[in-house]
Amino acid sequence: MTRKQRRLILIGSSLGVLAVAVALVLSAMRSSIVFFQSPSDVAEHQLAPGTRIRVGGLVKPGSVERGDDLRIQFAVTDGKHDIPVRYQGIVPDLFREGQGVVAEGKLESGTLVADTVLAKHDERYMPKEVVDALKKSGRWQEGAAGAPK
Amino acid sequence: MIPELGHYALVLALALGLVQSIAPVIGARRNDAALMALANSTALMQFAFVALSFAALVTCYVTSDFSVATVFENSHSRMPLVYKITSVWGNHEGSMLLWVLILSVFGAGVAAFGRNLPATLKALVLAVQSWIACAFYLFILLTSNPFLRLPNAPFEGRDLNPILQDPGLAIHPPLLYLGYVGFSIAFSFAVAALIEGRIDAAWARWVRPWTLAAWMFLTLGIAMGSYWAYYTLGWGGFWFWDPVENASLMPWLAGTALLHSAVVMEKRNALKIWTILLAILTFSLSLVGTFLVRSGVLTSVHSFANDPRRGIFILAILVLFIGGGLTLFAWRASALKQGGLFAPISREGALVFNNLFLTTACLTVLVGTLYPLALESLTGEKITVGGPFFNLTFGPLFIALMSVVPFGPLLAWKRGDLLAAAQRLMAAFGGGVLAVALAYAIEGGQSLLAPFGVGLAVYVMIGALVDLAERTGLFRLPLAAVRARALGLPRSAWGTAVAHFGIALSMLGIICAGTWGTELIVAVKPSQTVSLSGYDLTFDGLMQRRGPNYSSEVANFTVRKGGALIGVMQPSKRNFATRAMTTNEAALMMRGAGQLYLSLGDTKEDGTTAIRLYYKPMVMLIWFGAVVMMLGGALSLSDRRLRIGAPRPAAKPALQPAE
Numbered sequence: 001m002t003r004k005q006r007r008l009i010l011i012g013s014s015l016g017v018l019a020v021a022v023a024l025v026l027s028a029m030r031s032s033i034v035f036f037q038s039p040s041d042v043a044e045h046q047l048a049p050g051t052r053i054r055v056g057g058l059v060k061p062g063s064v065e066r067g068d069d070l071r072i073q074f075a076v077t078d079g080k081h082d083i084p085v086r087y088q089g090i091v092p093d094l095f096r097e098g099q100g101v102v103a104e105g106k107l108e109s110g111t112l113v114a115d116t117v118l119a120k121h122d123e124r125y126m127p128k129e130v131v132d133a134l135k136k137s138g139r140w141q142e143g144a145a146g147a148p149k
Numbered sequence: 150m151i152p153e154l155g156h157y158a159l160v161l162a163l164a165l166g167l168v169q170s171i172a173p174v175i176g177a178r179r180n181d182a183a184l185m186a187l188a189n190s191t192a193l194m195q196f197a198f199v200a201l202s203f204a205a206l207v208t209c210y211v212t213s214d215f216s217v218a219t220v221f222e223n224s225h226s227r228m229p230l231v232y233k234i235t236s237v238w239g240n241h242e243g244s245m246l247l248w249v250l251i252l253s254v255f256g257a258g259v260a261a262f263g264r265n266l267p268a269t270l271k272a273l274v275l276a277v278q279s280w281i282a283c284a285f286y287l288f289i290l291l292t293s294n295p296f297l298r299l300p301n302a303p304f305e306g307r308d309l310n311p312i313l314q315d316p317g318l319a320i321h322p323p324l325l326y327l328g329y330v331g332f333s334i335a336f337s338f339a340v341a342a343l344i345e346g347r348i349d350a351a352w353a354r355w356v357r358p359w360t361l362a363a364w365m366f367l368t369l370g371i372a373m374g375s376y377w378a379y380y381t382l383g384w385g386g387f388w389f390w391d392p393v394e395n396a397s398l399m400p401w402l403a404g405t406a407l408l409h410s411a412v413v414m415e416k417r418n419a420l421k422i423w424t425i426l427l428a429i430l431t432f433s434l435s436l437v438g439t440f441l442v443r444s445g446v447l448t449s450v451h452s453f454a455n456d457p458r459r460g461i462f463i464l465a466i467l468v469l470f471i472g473g474g475l476t477l478f479a480w481r482a483s484a485l486k487q488g489g490l491f492a493p494i495s496r497e498g499a500l501v502f503n504n505l506f507l508t509t510a511c512l513t514v515l516v517g518t519l520y521p522l523a524l525e526s527l528t529g530e531k532i533t534v535g536g537p538f539f540n541l542t543f544g545p546l547f548i549a550l551m552s553v554v555p556f557g558p559l560l561a562w563k564r565g566d567l568l569a570a571a572q573r574l575m576a577a578f579g580g581g582v583l584a585v586a587l588a589y590a591i592e593g594g595q596s597l598l599a600p601f602g603v604g605l606a607v608y609v610m611i612g613a614l615v616d617l618a619e620r621t622g623l624f625r626l627p628l629a630a631v632r633a634r635a636l637g638l639p640r641s642a643w644g645t646a647v648a649h650f651g652i653a654l655s656m657l658g659i660i661c662a663g664t665w666g667t668e669l670i671v672a673v674k675p676s677q678t679v680s681l682s683g684y685d686l687t688f689d690g691l692m693q694r695r696g697p698n699y700s701s702e703v704a705n706f707t708v709r710k711g712g713a714l715i716g717v718m719q720p721s722k723r724n725f726a727t728r729a730m731t732t733n734e735a736a737l738m739m740r741g742a743g744q745l746y747l748s749l750g751d752t753k754e755d756g757t758t759a760i761r762l763y764y765k766p767m768v769m770l771i772w773f774g775a776v777v778m779m780l781g782g783a784l785s786l787s788d789r790r791l792r793i794g795a796p797r798p799a800a801k802p803a804l805q806p807a808e
Contacts, residue, residue, distance in 0.1 A: 009493050014505055017546075021509045024542040025516055032537030035530065054533055070672055070750075070759055089670050090750035090759045093722070093731045104533070 034104060043081040047107055055083055055112055056102040064097055076101060085112045092119040152217050152296040155205025162198040163286040165191045169279035173272035185272035189260040192275050196257035203250045206295055210237050216302035219243060219295050225308040225727060227698045235319035236309040241443065242295035244322060249285045251330040256282065259334065266355060273341035281333055284466045292459045308727035317377035324370030325397055329435040331363020332404055336432035339425045340474060343481040353415035353424065358786055360411060364404045365782040371397050372775030383733040383748040385763040387771055390539045395518040396438030402511035403431040406504045413500050417562060419489040422482050429478055433471040440467050495565040499557035506550040513542040551605055554649055555612025577615055581608030592665060599664035609653035613646040640788040648781025651774045658770030669762040682764040684745060685709045699723040704749055704758060708738060720747045742769045
């Protein structure tokens, strides 16, 4: 084998592996990426039932209902629109009414059936997605309590 | 007084760094030995001054000097001493000071231990190292001064973020930085070689120990971080494909590729240009990691500050070094002489395969990490790229890589015999198939993928043992001869086998804990018993305890298996008043290589407490495997060949001048 042939094999196999990787990335992008939506986005766009989304906002005061077997229901609000969320499991320690929250799950007839609920880590930190959702709906006050440093 | 001393020492280090950035380069140009030798003393002095600066900051924390802004923000007089010290790097400013401290340690290391390096190469390496150091000194002094004083000193500090008050996280950042920053040496060597326009096998021999050391620290640092996340975040996950985790995984993947390609370069004088490029890319990915974590682009536990000036400054450093390094590469790489030839089926070929898959896997991680950021800044759309994406992209590439790992060491250099290697691996194939069948039978036929993964891991493990057996002549030669050959075997050969065994162990742990782990999320009343995977846990009740700077609520659970008492588990919740924060302390119980994992949720008035209970079989293998990998690296590092270094070019005129 000449140097040229060997180099061709090397380049050919590199391109082959790269092509496989690109194919994997593209197919994974289609099936496993989750879009973030604010409650207003969900209200405005007609999303197909069963779509996987992440919703961020504040836990609407007075909306939290706890049931048996760690079932919990609450509404996420950005001040303009609300979206009801159903979840079964343990909510984070800092899950409180009026506090920032991000829920991920599937949309079923207007309700988010969540499999993950995230809250902020500490009193100074607010999920960035929540801040953006609130800013978009005009409910964000710079420098207000709970503003991230 | 002490903070000012620390600040002043850092300014002096910068001054020395500027001298070291310029003088040795001029010395190398003019072949002036005195100017080149200057770099040795400045590198050692830089280390001394940065160490002094760091010691000053540590003193401020230990004495709780709240007139210093970072101490006030991140410390508390009632914190235990060890956390007072670790909170030095539990914030942006202090962690950057740690970064330059480690950078200067490595620079001083090259100056002190690089006695047999050619004078010009050493001078250039130290100069490039100093360019990096100066960029970061300026970054600290201009945007993140840890010694800034407050006009009115408060009486009490605001405490360190409670999730950082943990032994695991105390040593995770220094280990990670030793890894990240260690790769700067490979970068400096690569840039120096490009400036000189010549490179040879000896170059690879000089770079390898530094890269190996950095890789070992990074391996341990990642494992440490993963174990910390596992026991502290309370839901038993060990890897979340979080951008911050990916930021440490990418340099690891590139660094692993670099270690392997440097072997080819050292032994066969081939793959030179590629090795240089990898050395530049590995450190570039370390810088990208620093940028992602430190600039506030990402929101996580790690992003301490959102000052946009810092982000832009780090971005500028990033562009300067990555852009500069790659430009220099594009300009000078063609001047490097092409190396030896090899057939596709050969040890070199196998190592090329390793590099191809590691770098491609690294690329998919990079895409998955940066794509959401790029999409958000371009279209404003926010997406999450999580576990499923990486399982579908990184997973297959890694499986392909693992299936070839045992072949590499069994193939000969230059031209290998695939069939002969396959024949020698019969035991590994057999063991793998047996493991698949066994795993399939035990799990009761739930899935085929996981038993296949177990089989693959077992095959790689036996493959590593076969490699050692072949080299020592075990089963073929009399025992005395085997012993002699085992003792005569280079440590790096042992290191290879041990490291390959380690990665397979980690893989086995990930598959077993991920597939056959069980979980139970319930609310329990006092004296109620719950069962999971044959373990019965009785909730005895809650009690209150006080820690130095927190109060905690401890739950007591009695654990029985088949009626026999095997222990008590005490998960707790700690409430830190200063920051109004709660942390979750999971209780862990070792069961062989597996663990029972119990963490607490909310408690109602009647004492009903929500719990998360997991049984994770083989989970400890994940981190144990990483430690084994690191030991493999240590064995390889102790190889005599690397310790005494390469012969001087004068004694052996092997250096190839530029064409």
